[in-house]
Amino acid sequence: MTTKLFSCVLIGGKSSRMGQPKQLILQQGKSWFEIIYSQLSPVCKNIIAAGAGDLPPGSWSRVADKKNCRGPLSGIISAMESQPQANCIVCSCDLPFITTDAVRWLVEQSDPSTWAVIPSLGEGFLEPLFAYYDFRILPFLKDLAENKNYRLSDISVHEKARIVQPPTHLRLAWKNCNTLGDLSV
Numbered sequence: 214m215t216t217k218l219f220s221c222v223l224i225g226g227k228s229s230r231m232g233q234p235k236q237l238i239l240q241q242g243k244s245w246f247e248i249i250y251s252q253l254s255p256v257c258k259n260i261i262a263a264g265a266g267d268l269p270p271g272s273w274s275r276v277a278d279k280k281n282c283r284g285p286l287s288g289i290i291s292a293m294e295s296q297p298q299a300n301c302i303v304c305s306c307d308l309p310f311i312t313t314d315a316v317r318w319l320v321e322q323s324d325p326s327t328w329a330v331i332p333s334l335g336e337g338f339l340e341p342l343f344a345y346y347d348f349r350i351l352p353f354l355k356d357l358a359e360n361k362n363y364r365l366s367d368i369s370v371h372e373k374a375r376i377v378q379p380p381t382h383l384r385l386a387w388k389n390c391n392t393l394g395d396l397s398v
Contacts, residue, residue: 225264263288
């Protein structure tokens with residue numbers, strides 16, 4: 214039996230440096246949310262927006278942030294709870310350079326013994342906001358939240374987490390854009 218795979222696009226952060234909701238920023242006539250959705254959809258037929266905030270016009274699936282939790286962890290837990298027994302590709306809404314090839318590569322890095330695949334972009338920088346999470350990691354994520362530990366990088370210490378280096382030709386997919394200046398490549 215193959216485990217189902219879905220995607221969670223995290224929306225609703227403060228966007229304080231950007232000054233506007235990142236998921237609604239237009240690039241070549243499409244919002245970042247729509248761009249990310251279009252790159253995830255060839256791999257994941259079920260895509261959920263997690264968090265508060267506006268979405269572009271359309272009929273999107275969404276879940277609210279987990280109560281009594283903060284930051285991206287609240288959206289990840291909520292999305293994973295909504296899809297029991299399904300593995301998840303998490304992607305934050307500030308990654309407009311994501312590609313379907315990068316999504317496929319990320320999924321290929323998983324195996325039955327791995328509960329999280331977290332890319333490392335070098336110099337100790339992990340990117341848990343474009344990562345793969347097996348459904349079995351959910352109790353660990355809930356423990357982090359219960360202990361008020363909202364640092365997603367702490368997922369990497371789990372014994373079943375795997376840290377991977379994206380190949381050079383795919384690394385741009387993990388570029389966070391927190392200001393419009395970050396769009397230059």
